[in-house]
Amino acid sequence: MTTTHPGGARTSMRERATGVTVFAAIMLMIGGILDIMRGIAEIADDDIFVSTRNYVFAFDLTAWGWIHLVLGVLAFVVSFGLFMASTWARVVGVGIAGLVIIANFLSLPYYPVWSIVMITISGFIIWALCVMRKDDAFVPFESPRDM
Secondary structure (H helix, E strand, O other): OOOOOOHHHHHHHHHHHHHHHHHHHHHHHHHHHHHHHHHHHHHHOHHHOOOOOOOOOOOOHHHHHHHHHHHHHHHHHHHHHHHOOOHHHHHHHHHHHHHHHHHHHHOOOOOHHHHHHHHHHHHHHHHHHHHOOHHHOOOOOOOHHHO
């Protein structure tokens, strides 16, 4: 016995999943660019950031700059994989966003408002990448007869 499923519900879920993936890709790209700019600012002139005495996770601000720069570049590159709806990009994107949250939490005393903004953006990225099911994923360049 065969059952038929309405095609409209499947298309609606696919459109929603595509929209969430594009949202995550754009947010990861923006977060990456912002992290790159923060990293460059910390590397170029670390006197613009207030340094906190007796902070448990005290690192040199130039080291924080390199950490943020590398995470920003990785986030920017992975965002292009998300535009192609790659599964590897979803997994790596969640990992990169998690590392960005940790790095910004640890550098919270140096630049608190900016760190909170980046933690929030990364939280939305993780949510957007985890909410989509594999069955609803958009497959780029699929033929109309496959739908």
